Amino acid sequence: MSSQHKHLGWIPWAFVVLWSTGFIGAKLGLPYIGPFTFLAVRMALTLAGFAVLMRVYAVPWPSLPVARRQWISGLLVHGVYLGGVFAAIKAQVPAGLTALIVGLQPLLTALVSHIAFAERLARRQWLGMAVGFAGTVLVVAGTRGLDFHAGYGLVWTVFALLGITTGTLYQKRHSGGTHLLAGTFHQYLATLVFTGALALLLEYDQPVVWSAELWVAMIWSVLALSVAAILLLMRMIKEGEVARVVSYFYLVPGLTALEAWALFDERLSAAALAGMALAAAGVALVLRVPARSARV
Template identity: 65%
Template structure:
């Protein structure tokens, strides 16, 4: 089997562990502070890789496009999601709103003429959304609460959707290492500024759980998973790439059941199977421009 065929599955598995950072890290500091530290450490990781591998640097125009991508994909999406969870938005509701991303991305890609979908693929996108809803409803349930914090989740949804489309359409052409470095430079500036404005009086409580959450978020998510995502966006259709995200809630539910003894009902298991069937339909085919 070609290594490239494994990339989407490794990405989905890593991306589904994102809850570890929020669940283990947020009790010890503010959301923007956590993200600023994460972005700073990620920058150091990419600086080390760049020093060893010496890839070519992007032009100023390419760097600007990466700054825009980083602001949306990393600072905007993660900042909105972490802030919403910190403000008390139920995890199930946040996951359901963000779970609209594959369908929203596909609709926008189709409307912009970037990708054409066959009827079975549209059915697959709807099945994926239905499966995601069942996973959430069969886990901790769907609590319609959170107040103004819901606006942060909606902002996170819009920003990751826009960032995905922008990266596919405008963010190509440079080396992935230096491109990612510029993305995280932008994300660090934004999250660092937000931390200084809103959380400068909140101290960080360093602990083993916090260090583990930070290390996992940096190495597995911000470095490895993002490099895989950039490769997927470079080589694949944006709608098909986004469809893989329907598998994330199911894998997250399985990990929460395994690691934290959270509930995993037959309804949630059915949702996992339904979401997988939806992804399979999307990946069957379709024509791109």
């Protein structure tokens, strides 16, 4: 295990637990609100919280060039990714299929890092990526299956995959040099503009029903995901190699399947349980071998 991973300690595991609840929150809240309206409200509430944190900790505002880089990161990591996932779920894409497609991120990120940024991985780490993806496929096959036929929702899911992959790489390469709170504030500011514009354009005639389920989903999304999970992810990206950081995403579909089984009585088979173990083994392989280059 590398010194970087030891330094991160409990952070990746806390991130996985929190991040896995994203699909659950969307499933709970989206019957009552449009996906982009949900995200715009979530971003507005999150920005208010971050403004308070910045005031309490006397965080300085970044320069305009630094802020612009954060806007790009936010547009990709939050706007494109979350917008794609929420729109896909609203379009009735099975959560398992969405998790499977977004689960391609570790392989895609590692491949791009290897080709573009010379971040080399040992053969065992490449094997771990493949094993982790195989585990993700088993989790999906053992929960809700692959019975999706509408191309509209599928496009949104692929859109989310490209956003989180590109944004993670951009964040690592170009978004340093600013305080974590200030950088994340500007990322959410760009996300609010993006999702707010889409909400006005696509959902202006859709009613919002402020049910108890929607309130729970909104509050949890703001506190647990937009604040806690994202701060953990930004810390991981800052201190860890990209391929190692994104390998943790392989653990998310399995944990999400467990949560869906407990909360919504979704089917959880022996194949899904085997897939979770396989995904965990893949992550262990990626983290076990020190990368020979860290030029990201």
